[in-house]
Amino acid sequence: MSIIEDTAAYEAWLRSQCKVVEDDLLAKHQRMRKSPFALLRATYYRWARRIEEICPELAEAPVALCVGDIHLENFGTWRDADGRWVWGVNDFDEAARMPYAFDLVRLTTSIELAPDMAIDSRDAADAILQGYRDGLKHPRPALLDEHEIWIRPYVKCSDDCRRAFWEEINGLAAADAIPSAVRKLLTASLPEQAKNAAFFHRFAGGGSRGRPRYVVVATWRGGRVVREAKALVPSAWT
Incomplete structure (x- = not known):
């Protein structure tokens, strides 16, 4: 299916799930045209259909609960119930069980497509893999008042x-x-x-x-x- 057909099929399905705001959907179409990064963000349904064909060697990776629609702008900060300042993924709309490696590929792809990135995509991929390994060894929230203080200048609200x-x-x-x-x-x-x-x-x-x-x-x-x-x-x- 072409991306136009995929989009039409997904939106028809979405209308069966909720009362779609049609004007907002048209605004989404306009936004999708702005850049490859905006298109990636808006078309997770297309990614879900194609990724196993694009990366068949990863389709057999261990299955885990994944974010799914993970990308560079799917991270943020919040205060938890105890007032701790936390950084991490803040949108789980597309979470599902899938081969874990697809999350890593999508996040790296979003960095490759993001405008005005001042980091080499290979360096970004290495950092993502290392961070994932570290998180598996020592799982914990990224607390900006305690552990990950270095992140604060990049995420503080102006x-x-x-x-x-x-x-x-x-x-x-x-x-x-x-x-x-x-x-x-x-x-x-x-x-x-x-x-x-x-x-x-x-x-x-x-x-x-x-x-x-x-x-x-x-x-x-x-x-x-x-x-x-x-x-x-x-x-x-x-």
Whole structure:
């Protein structure tokens, strides 16, 4: 199948899984045209169909629970339940059991395709393999206040990033017809005594763009809190 046929087939399947936001899907098509990296991010279904043909020697690698749609921009930071600053993979939409080596190949491919990368792709591949080996030997979270301090300058949030985030939140479109079950779950996720809850649509992401996303914004103890819900569908790998 051509990539156009693959895309049409995947989107027809997606419509059977959730109520697709058609305008957002059209925006995704435009984004896919911007660069090979953007295309890779947006077409995991194509990767899933082709990777065993492209790398047949890896299809027999041991099977593990993998990220699937892993790429350079699928990493970020967050605070865990104990307030620890953690760095790692933050999107598991396409997680599934598959030959583990496919995750390594896809991550390395994304670095090869990413614009303005100041690292040789062979050096990047070596670093990924070494990091994977180290993680198998000593599995633990990447804690930026304790173990992986060297990462901090590369991932810290700047004032511009904070400003851009709140500008996006302020510009969200009101959600008039949010499903009642989603509204109930988003409300339940807020801290106790949160007030003035308002619901919005959000359009974001690469591969998952087109799925409905809803956001609730409320006030709590002098500031705003935000929660998001996104439609969950099976991994394209399966």
